[in-house]
Amino acid sequence: MTGLCRKQIAVQVCGIVQGVGFRPFVYSLARRLGLAGQVANTGRGVEILLSGPEIDVDRFLHRLKTAPPPLARITGIAVSAHHGPEPGPGFSILASKDNGNAEVLISPDIATCDDCLRDIFSPGNRRFHYPFTNCTNCGPRMTIIRKIPYDRAHTSMAVFQMCPACEGEYTDPGDRRFHAQPNACPECGPTVSWHDNRGRLLTTDNENCFAACAAALRDGRIVAIKGLGGFHLAVDAASEDAVVRLRRKKQRYAKPLAVMARDPATAETICRLKEAERKILCSR
Ligand SMILES: [Zn+2]
Ligand SMILES: [Zn+2]
Structure with missing residues (x-):
């Protein structure tokens, strides 16, 4: 009993x-x-x-x-x-x-989970093409925390007041964004902007920013992408001219540069992957 x-x-x-x-x-x-x-x-x-x-x-x-x-x-x-x-x-x-x-x-920052990727690539979803999409299972952590306990007010997301829709998710125990501290959407969260090399603002339209960035990379130009941990300098790795120009400007003539690939299948077209390496590349 x-x-x-x-x-x-x-x-x-x-x-x-x-x-x-x-x-x-x-x-x-x-x-x-x-x-x-x-x-x-x-x-x-x-x-x-x-x-x-x-x-x-x-x-x-x-x-x-x-x-x-x-x-x-x-x-x-x-x-x-x-x-x-x-x-x-x-x-x-x-x-x-x-x-x-x-x-x-x-927790370290965690790569976007499959559910959030689905949100980002579903037309009609309110987070369609929104790059700062996250949930309780993914998103920034370590990089945005100023102090603990880990609450939104103690992160760099504190300045973004959640909209009613995000607030609804945040307070719904049945939602996967329940108490997700960096929860955000295009209405209330950070947004992207595109600037020229003198810092002049050219557009804040989400689709135009990504189209302009892709076009610049295809043109062999160097793009500085502001991320969570600083600026990431990117060029088309398949363009020798672009890579040489980046190396010259950075005065980094011999040190290897990281090559980004969208998935292991793409990576395998340019290198051989062992099982352990594939596992690390696919880890979140
Ligand atoms: Zn997620
Ligand atoms: Zn929102």
Whole structure:
């Protein structure tokens, strides 16, 4: 009959547990098991308070240890009995607790996931061709974080106020952008712009920017693409003139340059790939 005993515990989880969909995972797992309590990001990781039948609390812990969100890396789980007042009914995500002890590990930036790629390439989708599309499973993390706990207000996305549609996704537990801190769309997020080599603004139209960039690369020109970590200088790698000009301007005459390929099949037309290399190239 132990399953009918009620149990109340506090769980402290350490590791890469912020910005990887951890709180939404905890939230839906607790709700599914009918447990009451709360979850919050802290300076040390994620803190969970759980209350419910012992058997379900144990199920929760088992699931947390054996099947956490795919991008999470748990380095420690500390469980202790909680003797405070019982939490109210239901389970909630609390505002982050900034308790000063910043020891949490931060996820690296993660390449765009398949679901987001589908959004970007589906005509009619509100993020069609929007280059800053992301969700709980992908997008920038390490590069945009100013301080922890990992919340939008502590990232370089803080200046972009979410539009009602993005806010709706952000607050919907059933949405894959639930609590996705860099959530953005063409209405409310960062946008692209195209400038000439004197810094003059030529266009801010999304489609025109990409068309102009592609045309410049095809023309053998050097394009500076502003990314998350700085400027990326790009030329058409198949144009010897363009590569030589870039090397001369950079005074980088012999050091190898990175060649970008859209997929392993394209890469294999110019080099041989071993299995381990293919795996690294395809990792997110
Ligand atoms: Zn995604
Ligand atoms: Zn938006």
